[in-house]
Amino acid sequence: MxxxxxxxxxxxxxxxxxxxxxxxxxDEKHALAASSTLDVLWVLYDRVLRVTPEPAxxxxxxxxxxxxxxxxxxxxxxxxxxxxxxxxxxxGSFRSRLGHHPDRMLxxxxxISSGSLGHGLPLAVGTALGLRARDLDEPRVWVLLGxxxxxxGSNHEAIAYAARAGLDRLRVVVIDNHSATQGWPGGLEARxxxxxxxxxxxxxxxxAALAAAMNAPESGRPTVVVADVDEPFDHH
Amino acid sequence: xxxxMRERFAEVTTDLLGSHERLSVVTADxxxxxxxxxxxxxxxxxxxxxxxxxxxxxxxxGLALAGMRPIAHSFAPFLIERPFEQIKLDLNHQGVGAxxxxxxxxxxxxxxxxxxxxxxxxALLSTLPGWTIHxxxxxxxxEAQLRAAVRGDDPVYLRLSNQSNARPLAPVGRPGFxxxxxxxxxxxxxxxxxxDSVLAATEGLDVTVLYAATVRPFDTAxxxxxxxxxxxxxxxxxxxxxxxxxxxxxxxxxxxxxxxLLSLGVARDEVRGYGTPRQHAIxxxxxxxxxxxxxxxxxxx
Numbered sequence: 001m002x003x004x005x006x007x008x009x010x011x012x013x014x015x016x017x018x019x020x021x022x023x024x025x026x027d028e029k030h031a032l033a034a035s036s037t038l039d040v041l042w043v044l045y046d047r048v049l050r051v052t053p054e055p056a057x058x059x060x061x062x063x064x065x066x067x068x069x070x071x072x073x074x075x076x077x078x079x080x081x082x083x084x085x086x087x088x089x090x091x092g093s094f095r096s097r098l099g100h101h102p103d104r105m106l107x108x109x110x111x112i113s114s115g116s117l118g119h120g121l122p123l124a125v126g127t128a129l130g131l132r133a134r135d136l137d138e139p140r141v142w143v144l145l146g147x148x149x150x151x152x153g154s155n156h157e158a159i160a161y162a163a164r165a166g167l168d169r170l171r172v173v174v175i176d177n178h179s180a181t182q183g184w185p186g187g188l189e190a191r192x193x194x195x196x197x198x199x200x201x202x203x204x205x206x207x208a209a210l211a212a213a214m215n216a217p218e219s220g221r222p223t224v225v226v227a228d229v230d231e232p233f234d235h236h
Numbered sequence: 237x238x239x240x241m242r243e244r245f246a247e248v249t250t251d252l253l254g255s256h257e258r259l260s261v262v263t264a265d266x267x268x269x270x271x272x273x274x275x276x277x278x279x280x281x282x283x284x285x286x287x288x289x290x291x292x293x294x295x296x297x298g299l300a301l302a303g304m305r306p307i308a309h310s311f312a313p314f315l316i317e318r319p320f321e322q323i324k325l326d327l328n329h330q331g332v333g334a335x336x337x338x339x340x341x342x343x344x345x346x347x348x349x350x351x352x353x354x355x356x357x358x359a360l361l362s363t364l365p366g367w368t369i370h371x372x373x374x375x376x377x378x379e380a381q382l383r384a385a386v387r388g389d390d391p392v393y394l395r396l397s398n399q400s401n402a403r404p405l406a407p408v409g410r411p412g413f414x415x416x417x418x419x420x421x422x423x424x425x426x427x428x429x430x431x432d433s434v435l436a437a438t439e440g441l442d443v444t445v446l447y448a449a450t451v452r453p454f455d456t457a458x459x460x461x462x463x464x465x466x467x468x469x470x471x472x473x474x475x476x477x478x479x480x481x482x483x484x485x486x487x488x489x490x491x492x493x494x495x496x497l498l499s500l501g502v503a504r505d506e507v508r509g510y511g512t513p514r515q516h517a518i519x520x521x522x523x524x525x526x527x528x529x530x531x532x533x534x535x536x537x
């Protein structure tokens with residue numbers, strides 16, 4: 001193949017992300033799982049997280065628990081300087097660092113290895129406890145979950161404990177594309193609210209609303225922001 | 237009653253929390269009261285999660301990711317078997333370690349039945365890379381292993397038991413196998429709290445007895461060195477957990493030498509009885525008379 005000119009140049013904007021994702025999927029329309037997280041990931045990395053490619057000990061942590069469809073994640077990491085965009089072309093190949101589920105031991109900027117559902121939030125609870133024990137009071141610990149992922153019981157052990165432990169630096173964003181097989185009567189945030197979390201639900205495509213909810217002042221409680229997205233889904 | 241090893245674990249951990257500022261202890265209700273004093277002194281580092289064992293390991297992984305050295309503790313079935321995927325993914329796959337300290341061993345809680353027994357824990361952890369697995373046979377050994385583990389950041393399993401040998405048999409700071417007795421016809425590897433029973437079972441037999449308070453990594457070098465002095469490579473494993481747990485390690489150690497192997501340990505089949513740990517040991521052929529019978533038959537075969 002011939003050397004292609006880069007389709008976009010830094011600094012990257014949200015509108016540049018589809019082209020970055022197309023380097024992995026070969027398809028401008030890209031996969032649904034990646035699509036549902038793209039807006040939230042962009043707002044997180046563009047307006048919320050205090051992270052840079054050179055990790056500082058008091059950085060914010062971002063744990064992508066829903067590790068499926070990581071193309072959006074890799075695209076955002078590339079756009080924000082964690083990854084060379086050229087590396088996106090290797091996506092999924094044997095010697096690539098960019099697998100179908102992200103691996104923190106391989107990919108710069110990736111804080112946890114995920115793929116199996118229901119692990120990110122318990123890990124984040126531990127990290128929030130660890131940062132508190134180390135008197136690192138600034139970092140927030142962010143976790144991205146899916147509404148279907150909340151079926152996993154391990155999340156509910158973490159949800160129940162986190163509020164009781166007063167982990168006010170713990171923040172969760174749930175992409176709610178209404179894919180949970182049995183649904184969440186009363187809204188999934190009810191499961192958080194009853195345990196003592198602060199909750200908010202916003203349009204998952206509205207960047208200003210997402211940023212406002214995610215940057216809301218500390219409430220003394222852990223916070224969940226539900227990003228509502230209306231889209232069809234599949235199960236793999 | 238927590239037993240001598242678990243009591244020692246709580247005492248030593250309480251002491252270590254004072255000198256290791258990154259050390260943290262996480263429980264899921266079981267044994268939490270043993271850490272009341274430590275929790276009062278270090279409320280941010282002595283954490284009781286309630287009866288949530290998936291969270292127990294997830295939190296340990298998250299603590300390690302935050303730069304802490306976590307100890308997670310529960311009874312063996314709830315620490316290893318129930319949250320096994322968390323061990324695989326929240327520790328190994330994240331590239332972080334923790335010290336998992338179990339109580340109950342294979343059948344310490346004899347009256348509790350199968351739900352509270354975990355003879356397969358060492359075999360399960362053996363499917364994962366990088367684990368140091370300690371099976372102390374005495375509270376002093378457990379203490380030395382715990383103190384050493386706290387200084388590292390790798391994955392360590394410390395399998396406490398209410399069963400104990402009369403005295404410590406492993407020299408402090410040397411985790412490999414140790415020769416307790418020398419003979420010519422076979423080598424018996426006695427693991428942890430089974431050692432006194434193995435010594436009684438092999439009294440007067442022409443066998444070497446090795447002692448292991450640490451089974452992973454498996455001390456291949458010592459096993460091979462001992463067998464080099466024996467004309468035939470006859471090996472007996474005497475493990476206080478699932479029989480044959482270390483059979484693959486023996487096979488690998490002796491890949492270039494024809495050998496025979498007898499694996500003594502806890503049977504795969506459930507013993508649907510209660511009673512005492514001693515009765516369970518006898519039921520599994522791990523009393524000294526039962527082991528002597530099977531070792532003698534093996535030598536005669």
